[in-house]
Amino acid sequence: MSGYGLDKEFHLSTVLEKNLKNQGLDAKIINASVSGDTTTGGLNRLNWLIENTEIDVVILCLGANDMLRGTNPDLIKQNLNKILELLSKRDIKILLAGMLSQGTYGEKYKKSFDEIYPELAKKHKVAFVPFLLKGVALNPSYNLDDGKHPNPEGVKLISKNLEKKLINLLLN
Numbered sequence: 001m002s003g004y005g006l007d008k009e010f011h012l013s014t015v016l017e018k019n020l021k022n023q024g025l026d027a028k029i030i031n032a033s034v035s036g037d038t039t040t041g042g043l044n045r046l047n048w049l050i051e052n053t054e055i056d057v058v059i060l061c062l063g064a065n066d067m068l069r070g071t072n073p074d075l076i077k078q079n080l081n082k083i084l085e086l087l088s089k090r091d092i093k094i095l096l097a098g099m100l101s102q103g104t105y106g107e108k109y110k111k112s113f114d115e116i117y118p119e120l121a122k123k124h125k126v127a128f129v130p131f132l133l134k135g136v137a138l139n140p141s142y143n144l145d146d147g148k149h150p151n152p153e154g155v156k157l158i159s160k161n162l163e164k165k166l167i168n169l170l171l172n
Contacts, residue, residue, distance in 0.1 A: 003155075004035050004144075010152040015159045016166070023163075025170055030055075038066045039079035046083055050090055057169050058087055059162060061097035061132050063116065068148075070105050073112035080116065084124045093169045096121050097132035097162065127165045134161055 003011030013031035020027040032049050034041060042062045049055075060083060066076045080096075087094050098117030101110040121128035133150070135157050136142040142154030150158060 003031070004149045006149075006152065006155070010155055012155050012158055015155050016162060019159055019163060020167070020170075023167065025167065027170060033061075036065055037062065038069070038071065039063055039076050039083070040066075043079045043083055046086055050086070050092065055090075055092050057093040057095060057166065059095045059097060059166065060084070060087075061099075063113075064099045067099060067101050067113055070109070073109065073116060076113070077116045077120065080120055081123075084120060084126065088124060094124070094126040095129065095162065095165050095169055096124075096126050097129045099133070100131050100137075127169055129161055129165055132158060132161065 003013070008014055011031060013029040017027060017029040020029075030053065032045070034045075039062045060080070062083070063076050063080065084094060084096070096117060098121070099113075101113035103110055117128070118130065120126075131137075133154075136150050136154040138147075139154075140147070142150055142157060144151050
């Protein structure tokens with residue numbers, strides 16, 4: 001998550017790194033996201049990122065913007081699958097953070113989109129958080145006025161949603 005509309009101190013990468021350090025883990029979190037990014041954009045940038053940076057773990061949380069644009073779920077799945085394959089070839093541990101579709105594009109779209117993340121997590125045998133925005137989505141007290149992007153309190157909750165799985169990956 002790029003931290004849309006937030007000062008850097010409230011970006012997920014900053015909050016997550018601080019929380020991990022408070023738990024005794026010397027982790028450096030690199031925010032490689034781009035505001036408004038899609039799975040296609042992430043896939044296009046991936047080789048540059050993994051070739052130029054030493055990475056132990058990737059938290060993969062792409063697809064929400066694809067869904068908001070009504071991108072074909074087959075393309076989203078194909079892009080995420082390719083990203084997972086490239087990371088696995090480099091022996092990079094992966095935490096896949098899932099998303100759920102809103103109902104805007106109908107039940108068929110929602111079903112196809114919602115199946116992407118659990119299917120890929122199972123196929124690639126990666127750590128998995130079923131819904132990155134659990135407790136945050138559609139909750140006005142955890143979102144900016146646009147109703148789509150988390151506020152600082154929402155980011156804290158998202159960090160907690162990721163921490164346990166991420167700590168397990170870092171320690172094993």
